Amino acid sequence: MSHKIAVFASGNGTNFQAIDEAVGCGEIDATIALMVCDQPGAAVIGRAEKAGVKTLVVARKDFPSKRAFEEKIAAALKACGVDYIFLAGYMRLIGKTLLNAYPHRIVNIHPALLPSFTGLDAIGQAFRKGVKVTGVTIHYVDEGMDTGPIIAQAAVPVKDGDTIETLESRIHEMEHQLYPKTIAKLLAE
Template sequence: MHKIAVFASGSGTNFQAITEAIKSGKVKAAIELVVCDHDGAGVMERAAKENIPAFVFNPKAYQNKEAYEQEILIQLQKKGIEWIALAGYMRLIGPTLLQAFPKRIINIHPSLLPSFPGKDAIGQALRAGVKMTGVTIHFVDAGMDTGPIIAQAAVPVLDGDTEERLAGRIHQTEHILYPKVLAQLLEDQNSMEV
């Protein structure tokens, strides 16, 4: 059974989607730790309901990114974490974690990268007037949403879409695609280890 950590800063809907996929046997893994940079984020309540331990940190309490990532790394090593899934984690991953988990950190982003990287991707898409946006899952590198793309799914932008309505359809797509891609990555790793 693969041990994964989910990093999140917000409500935790993708964490929940992964959790449900694990419970149903679609993803052969266990979430051993939730890492969160906001005390009181919705993901914390979800993790508590699932009896999944969480590590919450305040980045301002540390001298720099390297210092808090060192602390995160200690927590990950204690749990034997093999993979990290970013699920609405609003911080760039630094060298400390990138070096410890090469090609083992994945992220989900609400656009068809390389279009609309960074924050407010849904708002960016609406302002640009595109007819199609979507969801990207990619490996994490040192840049912002620049790592190698693993999978994408298109979501149409409909006439009269508000940010909220478009976000709702994007989230539905995310909740299907992320567990599916995670399951495939873990399966691929199993076949390489055999």
Template sequence: MKRIAIFASGSGTNFQAIVDAVKHGMLQAEIALLICDRPEAKVIERAKTEGIPAFIFRAKDYAAKADFEREILEHLRAKEVDFIVLAGYMRLIGPTLLAAYEGRIVNIHPSLLPAFPGKDAIGQAYRAGVKVTGVTVHYVDEGMDTGPIIAQRAIPIHDGESLEELEMRIHQLEHQLYPEVLKTLLEQLEERVEQS
């Protein structure tokens, strides 16, 4: 069974969706570690409740990104993590982690990339007046939401819908799509290991 680490910075609803998918047997994985860069984030409470260990840090306590990424890498190696899942982690991943986990870091983004990358993607789409938006799961590279796309799911923006209503529907879609895609990716990873 593959061991995954989830990186998150906020409330952790995608973290919880993945935890629940594992608990219900839909996703064959062990969540070995939470990495969080905000000591006040609600996701830390979720991890405690689920008995998942966490490495919590503040980027400003380090001289450079490479320094905290090296420390993260030590924690990942200690927990024998096979795969990294970003779930609302608000930092770009640097070369230290990209090199160590090449092709094994994924992110979920609340838009149909390449449209509306970066922060507040749902708000960006809403204010732009587009008729369709959605969710993208993609591999992580050094850019902002620029890595190769793995899966996308679209939803219409309804006339007269509030931003809050749209956000709720997007989050529901994320919670459904992410565990499904992770299931496929981890099964493929397992197959590659068996073949090598």
């Protein structure tokens, strides 16, 4: 059974593109029914439009509450028949409205080996701490920040001479491999 999924993103959209390419070549048995972005003008919007994926751009500031914001998103997801949500650089905590609408069906990717380096700037946090190994974590979303049950992880070594930029590049490469494979496996279960 092919799933209808939504991808939520706030920025450049490279993970969205990796997921879209995996869907396009049949690696992921799904259709991206909706791309949700909370940042008007984000590069991911252009990527989604170029890929022919329906987009919903909603700015939190345009709603009186987080609940109203998420109700708008939930209504669009329902209208598109979405059964899973994959966060791909979505820089907002998911609230009860979406968590209740999609229990155990919202997944996030984080650029660190959780439970270490949660929240923003995880790559910078790891780099400044001087760790020798960091990586990527894919996890279910709960009400906390990067606290949900871990689904998959992959290590990325921090090399001598690395800069934050070179480390970030290797972490993104790993994300683009691990996330589509993990999504495919989850949807096949």
